Amino acid sequence: MLDYPALAAVACVAREGSFERAAERLGITPSAVSQRVRALEERLGSILIVRGQPCVATDLGHRLCAHVDQVQLLEAELRPALALPMDAPVTLRIAVNSDSIATWFPQAAADFARTTGYLLDFMIEDEEVTANRLRSGEVLAAVSADPGAVQGCKTVELGSLEYQACCSPDFAARYFPDGVNEESLSLAPCLRFERRDGLQARWARESHGLALNGPMHWVPSTYGFLNFALAGMAWGMHPAMISRPLVEQGLLVELTPDTPLRVKLYWTVTRLHASALKTLTDAVRRGAAEKLLQ
Known part of the structure; x- marks a missing residue:
């Protein structure tokens, strides 16, 4: 199984352009964001985020970001049926x-x-x-x-x-x-x-x-x-x-x-x-x- 908190961190860094802004969006520290991204990169054996100003996703990073977007969309579709509140x-x-x-x-x-x-x-x-x-x-x-x-x-x-x-x-x-x-x-x-x-x-x-x-x-x-x-x-x-x-x-x-x-x-x-x-x-x-x- 994929590590979805780590995937969310990758997607947020790619969207926000920096680890600091991603941390603000996720409500965690920049260090925690960096650790999640690095752990997923080590597990997959591939770089997902090119560090810079701004940070950008690699081709594999883009594909994983797209996967996260689709999962979030499908989960949002299920929440009313499960009587769950919408997180965001x-x-x-x-x-x-x-x-x-x-x-x-x-x-x-x-x-x-x-x-x-x-x-x-x-x-x-x-x-x-x-x-x-x-x-x-x-x-x-x-x-x-x-x-x-x-x-x-x-x-x-x-x-x-x-x-x-x-x-x-x-x-x-x-x-x-x-x-x-x-x-x-x-x-x-x-x-x-x-x-x-x-x-x-x-x-x-x-x-x-x-x-x-x-x-x-x-x-x-x-x-x-x-x-x-x-x-x-x-x-x-x-x-x-x-x-x-x-x-x-x-x-x-x-x-x-x-x-x-x-x-x-x-x-x-x-x-x-x-x-x-x-x-x-x-x-x-x-x-x-x-x-x-x-």
Whole structure:
């Protein structure tokens, strides 16, 4: 049998990033946390936590943390039937892309939290890679752009999130006086979320048949994208839910009108038999049906 107090210590250190904060959460001393983690590592013959600032879990550590999350969820499901009190709110860890967090997902999450009393721990990733967090066992569910099957999980299509290629009027006058062409795209600074973000290049290719090779600013924030575009720093792809009102107000302009880009989103969730996951899935599907393009 696995040592669950030790597993809980590993999971808490991985989540909190330090032995001291994990000790505060668990109500024990940092020395006790360290002893539990070290004893489990010695028993398994493998390092589970890489000590540092912050402390991070190894691959095996991540897998054990995922196991702890699943056990806690299943135990929470059993407590009402056993007439046992809930020790503490259960936390579900999910991966969601930044643009969904900034637009349609909060209402779905709020509905779930209000209904169940559960807590959510979000991992924010580009929609192209959130499913990888599920495959690695780090999360129980994910919003992603990946329709591929994940072992032990089910995937449902949610709808499409629409994007607009926008910039400030001043930026458009400086860099796109003659519209979008190969020369203007090579000179105009562009915003990019992170290295795997291909939305801007996809829009240039699909809307204009052009390659994107201009200068880039790296901004890992949906509202950072928006604020830098409003300030006239660069152009980028913005969720239409937040950019369209600004276009209507004249604060932003589309590089070329009526050339939106649509990204299909999927919800992939582990097949663990837990009513909380079904409730979360139902809330996500309702939120997507109301806000995303179907």
